[in-house]
Amino acid sequence: MMWKGIAAAAAAMIAFAPVAAEAGRDLDQIKQRGTLRCGVQGPSNPGFGVPDSQGRWQGFNVEICRAIAITIFNDPTKVEFVPVTTQSRFPALSSGEVDVLSNNTTWTLTRDSAVNRFNFPAITFYDGQAIMVPRRLNVTSARQLNGATVCVQPGTTTELNIADFFRANNLRFTPVVIADLDEIRRAYDSGRCDVFTNDFAALAAQRTLLTRPADHVILPERLSKEPLAVTIRQGDEELTNIVAWTTFALIDAEEMGITQANVEQIAASATNPVIRRLLGVEGNMGESIGAARADYARTIIRTFGNYGEIFERHLGTNTPLGLERGMNNIWTRGGLLYAPPAR
Amino acid sequence: MSATLAPAGPTFAELARGFLRACFSGPLNIAITLACLALLVAVVPPLLRWAVLDATWSGNAAACREAGGACWAFVREKFWFSIFGLYPYEERWRPGTMIAILVAMVLASCQRRFWNRWLMLAWLVAAPAMLVLMAGGVFGLPAVATRQWGGLTITGIIAVYGLALGYPLAIMLALGRRSELPLVRWFSTAIIECVRGVPLISLLFMAAIMLPLFLPEGVTLDRLARVLVAYTLFTAAYMAEVVRGGLQAMPRGQYEAADALGLSYAKKMRLVILPQALAITIPSQVNTFIGLFKDTTLVVVIGVFDFFTTLRAALGDPNWLGFPTEAYVFAATVYFVLCFAMSRYSQRLETTFRPGQR
Incomplete structure (x- = not known):
């Protein structure tokens, strides 16, 4: 183009x-x-x-x-x-x-x-490339997908990733190559293929467009890092x-469990110095990073x-x-979100 | 009495008989007629069921999915958004007023009896006034950056301003290309060929993305202005070649007769050549106009939310996912109505200017 x-x-x-x-x-x-x-x-x-x-x-x-x-x-x-x-x-x-x-x-x-x-x-x-399958297949992991029919867009990294994944795990699959994403969704919806693969967030958006979104699950594996x-x-x-x-x-x-609802109350009563510094109750963490105010974080939490x-x-x-939160969860709850401390 | 003397038109029965005879004369025509009927039977009922019988006219996305037919409620929900785009909600009366003025001005300009100095003057006042109304920042109107303009409003602005500014430029370029002064001729030819030789999309890209890289530090040119310049140039280059076609179609005698009358170059062109040259090229002018009007959708590549893009943006609303067909049908209808209006108007102009030649 x-x-x-x-x-x-x-x-x-x-x-x-x-x-x-x-x-x-x-x-x-x-x-x-x-x-x-x-x-x-x-x-x-x-x-x-x-x-x-x-x-x-x-x-x-x-x-x-x-x-x-x-x-x-x-x-x-x-x-x-x-x-x-x-x-x-x-x-x-x-x-x-x-x-x-x-x-x-x-x-x-x-x-x-x-x-x-x-x-x-x-x-x-x-984000990362994920795999969606119909719930009726009773599949909980992508490694159980031997012999599956996979709808993919030709010439994309999506296609290469899925081929690599199946080969690395010694699984066979039948590719159904369709150029248009909407066409792939229709093919998957009508049962022409067992697997619909795309980046996780995009796949979730596609799921909402299926006839019965609740009948489909996104498997936990991620085939790429995005x-x-x-x-x-x-x-x-x-x-x-x-x-x-x-x-x-x-x-x-x-x-730290600070939410939109409790941020003001925590700011007023907290004794934990890490929380007090994050919310700008003590210290000048905000100013030292160039924020307009020391309590910038408190305003953000109160607003959003x-x-x-x-x-x-x-x-x-x-x-x-x-x-699902999945990887986008706090590290203490099994996700990857890990922020340096405000100290 | 004249009414009784006029030849009576065919009656309805005669027409129907003629039609049926044409449809069923000979085996080939019978086969074609039957095939068409079969196609209609196959297509019309499902279409009717989808578009009307099972359609949802109000309510939310869940109601639409329940009914299974067309979700016109979606179009209804997004209608004003498709007109005004990202313009601040509280200020929507401003693009509303602007569209009303724009439509009134365009309709007035289509009436031949208004073609005089006053119309010119009205445009000279209205064109900047409309932009001021949109941009604000004066008379107590809050300023609204052009990047927030959108929807049918911006499609109208780009099309009307671009075509209106491009048209006179096109005539000048066409005359320049046929000029006897080499410098003028080379310059006009260079502009036409260069602009016409690249796709509009790349011109827009150059104007929106590349140009700021070459501008000196601190100098900024509004993005919409850059888009308008690119679109106007493109319009001018294409229209210039249409006009040149008209100029070349004029018999040599017309030029010579004007010269013999002692008319200056300006008068010769204005009074003799151009009126005829423009009149004979009306069909191809309108053809180019319609094409250029639809090209306004390309501004999406540089992030301008024109009418079509606004509808596509509406498709991403998480509460209304999954109704692209309805949005595209709506968009197609709007573009068709506008283009068809242009086409009908051009046919009227043709009969006005070239009676007896149709």
Whole structure:
């Protein structure tokens, strides 16, 4: 496609564009402008970022950006959401059209390198290729899928991953190659194949479109690693800190049991110094990372709740997407979310 | 009396007989007729059941899935969103007013009796006024960044402003390409060929993503302005070639007669050549117009939420997942109505300007 070529050309040129390295340049620009420009996936990404009927952005990634705005401005409304596509996101970030990307971008070495000059301060969601099967097969692990019929899109990493997985586990499978994702869903729904595979979050969205979503399970195996992180340009340590410690505050709050409902009460009565410092009751942790106020984390939790509350509101089991926490749970509960302490 | 003298048209019975005779004359026609009937029987009842009988007109997604038919409730829920897009909810009256003015102006401009200086003046006032109304920041209106404009509003803005600005530019380019001054001719040819030689999508990409990289530090040009410039250039390049076709179709005698009358170049073009050249190219002009209008959907690649993209965004609403057919049927209907209106209008223009040549 033409525009992929253009995007590549743009990326190539960006590689040679001079990038100032002094710290705080991007943050200064954001503060001077008075709003954070946040790139979100357009036209929409169910659960992560989608405009509602009133034209307001809603979703997990959207609230991460609003939380960052609280850290910088003490005001969740000081965000301009800029819809970007998978083709335009990196040129948009490089050219300064957006300050941060909160659009399910996977953290990879190439993107983090000196060539592309992006920075990934904190992982917000652990995604990965997953496998969905009908419940009636009574399968609990992907290793039980010997001889299964698998619907895949040709020429994708999804196809390669599933082939590798079956080969590595000495399993046979019959591929059914279908180019269009909607067609794959229909084929799976009508029983033409036993296995529907895609990235976990996308697979959950596809599940809601099946005739009987409750009759299908997503197996626990992950065939690939897709750590989704907020993305910024390299060269601004202060903005890096702000993005990182906004995310960490959400995770730490959940680990310590601080919720939207009890945050004020805990702030008033807590004796634990770690909690007192996180919520800005004592010390100046907020200021030392460049936040607008020492109690930035407290305002974030009061406005949006902790990581788990944001997750449950937009992606969790009570939403149409119905995602289990899985890897995206606190490390003490078997997940991968592990934030450094506010100390 | 004239009424009785006029030849009486065929009666309904005669028409029906003629139609039936045409349908069932000979074995081949009978076979074709039967095949068509079979196709209709196969297609129409399920379509009717889906679109009307089993359709849900109000309620939520659960009610739609229950009924199994078309979910027009989804279109109803997202209707205003598809018009206004991401524009702040409290300020929706502004794009609403703007669309009303835009439609009124376009309709007025379609009436030949309004074609005078006053209409020109009205456009010169209304065009910036509409943008000010949308952008705000003055007269106590809160400022709304262009990135928040969306829906049918932005489709209307890009199409009307782009086509209106591109048209005069197209005429100039067409005249320039046929100019006897080499520099003007080369310049016009270069612009036309360069712009026409790349897809609109890459022009938009250049305007939106690449251009800021080349601008000096601190200089920013609004994204919508960049999109409009790219779209206007594209319009101009394509229309210029249509107009040039008209200019070349003019008999040489027309040019010579105008010269013989001692008309200046400007007068020759304005009074003699262009009116005829533009009139004979109406069909291809409208053809290009319709094509360009539908090309506005390409602005999605640079994150502008036009009408079509807004509907696609609505498809991602977690509460309304799974109704793409309804959204696309709605989008197709809107585009069809607008394009069909353009087509009908062009036919009317043709009869006005070229009576006796149809």
